[in-house]
Amino acid sequence: MDICTKVTLRQRLLKSGKITLYFDYYPPIRNPKTNRMQRHEYLGIYLYANPTNQVQRDFNRSMLEKGELIRCRRQESVINCQFGFIDHSQLKADFLEYFESVTKKKYQKWRIVFEHFKVFCKGKCTFGDLTVEFCTKFREYLLTAKQLKHNRKSLSQNAAAGYFSTFRALLKMAYKEKLITENINDYLEYIEWEDVEREFLNQDELIRLAQTPCDSNVLRRASLFSCLTGLRFSDILNLRWNNIQEVSGIGLCIVLKTQKTKTPATLPLCDDAIELLGERQTGKIFVGFKKTLTAKPLKDWIKAAKIDKRITFHCFRHTYATLQMAMSSNPYLVSQALTHKNLETTLRYTHNVPTALVDTLGKISIKPKTE
Numbered sequence: 001m002d003i004c005t006k007v008t009l010r011q012r013l014l015k016s017g018k019i020t021l022y023f024d025y026y027p028p029i030r031n032p033k034t035n036r037m038q039r040h041e042y043l044g045i046y047l048y049a050n051p052t053n054q055v056q057r058d059f060n061r062s063m064l065e066k067g068e069l070i071r072c073r074r075q076e077s078v079i080n081c082q083f084g085f086i087d088h089s090q091l092k093a094d095f096l097e098y099f100e101s102v103t104k105k106k107y108q109k110w111r112i113v114f115e116h117f118k119v120f121c122k123g124k125c126t127f128g129d130l131t132v133e134f135c136t137k138f139r140e141y142l143l144t145a146k147q148l149k150h151n152r153k154s155l156s157q158n159a160a161a162g163y164f165s166t167f168r169a170l171l172k173m174a175y176k177e178k179l180i181t182e183n184i185n186d187y188l189e190y191i192e193w194e195d196v197e198r199e200f201l202n203q204d205e206l207i208r209l210a211q212t213p214c215d216s217n218v219l220r221r222a223s224l225f226s227c228l229t230g231l232r233f234s235d236i237l238n239l240r241w242n243n244i245q246e247v248s249g250i251g252l253c254i255v256l257k258t259q260k261t262k263t264p265a266t267l268p269l270c271d272d273a274i275e276l277l278g279e280r281q282t283g284k285i286f287v288g289f290k291k292t293l294t295a296k297p298l299k300d301w302i303k304a305a306k307i308d309k310r311i312t313f314h315c316f317r318h319t320y321a322t323l324q325m326a327m328s329s330n331p332y333l334v335s336q337a338l339t340h341k342n343l344e345t346t347l348r349y350t351h352n353v354p355t356a357l358v359d360t361l362g363k364i365s366i367k368p369k370t371e
């Protein structure tokens with residue numbers, strides 16, 4: 001039988017002259033957040049090393065009593081975790097608070113899912129409330145829910161599928177951190193994705209757009225740069241000059257960790273993309289680029305180029321993916337360039353590539369071919 005970890009309350013004298021309280025775990029326990037073995041945990045409680053009056057002595061005694069109370073609860077929690085007992089105190093803990101804390105470390109989509117879940121549970125949910133039935137009801141809610149900003153419009157099937165997938169990822173995290181005792185995901189059904197037509201620019205349309213004047217120079221540069229690199233809006237918005245680096249044997253590259261998936265990537269730059277960067281400076285590359293430019297200003301530019309398609313800024317990433325898939329015999333390389341975690345996601349861009357386009361493409365370009 002494994003030895004039960006003992007939790008001991010200890011004191012440490014600091015250089016400041018104060019005493020800090022901490023727990024000593026023996027044998028060490030695995031920290032669920034870092035997944036590393038942990039021996040010590042500091043409580044953030046400090047004592048007077050040399051109390052000079054009764055008030056300070058009373059304060060020390062009170063803090064030591066609180067430290068011992070926390071130690072008892074922590075010892076109980078360790079025993080429950082090691083021997084599989086139900087931790088009733090954990091069941092009463094605020095799941096919404098945990099959800100929000102995770103959201104702060106993720107991208108915008110997580111925040112939207114949190115807000116929908118908050119509406120669904122009417123602002124109150126503990127870990128003990130998380131059952132298969134409860135989570136299934138959230139699935140049903142997403143299938144009929146309205147958008148947060150446009151409450152007259154319902155969520156699309158794919159939006160609901162993506163949001164529920166994110167929620168399932170959260171449940172997996174909570175189970176891994178032993179905050180819930182059952183892997184609820186094993187009993188939940190996915191929301192099926194619908195096949196949708198992804199709008200993109202073909203090579204001729206891309207060249208035509210590049211040749212069409214745009215009222216916002218930074219919108220033009222950022223849009224065409226996305227077509228040539230496949231970067232998402234969030235990555236282009238936050239792209240800085242220190243992300244542009246010379247890589248030995250390759251040349252000038254974008255070296256970054258993507259905002260959405262936190263995936264490290266090194267992406268070689270073509271001459272047209274380098275030209276769009278402009279003169280090297282410091283700070284952000286696309287200064288003045290913002291979300292509002294991707295609404296009416298982008299729509300007006302697309303219309304001026306006589307392109308009769310519903311093109312959003314994200315369609316420029318679709319453009320890069322589709323044209324690259326048309327030219328490449330190795331989908332895995334395209335998947336790497338797009339920082340997709342699943343090759344199947346990349347292969348979605350193969351179904352509507354015109355045969356003529358495959359035959360005529362030499363490379364993605366934003367300039368007319370010269371004789």
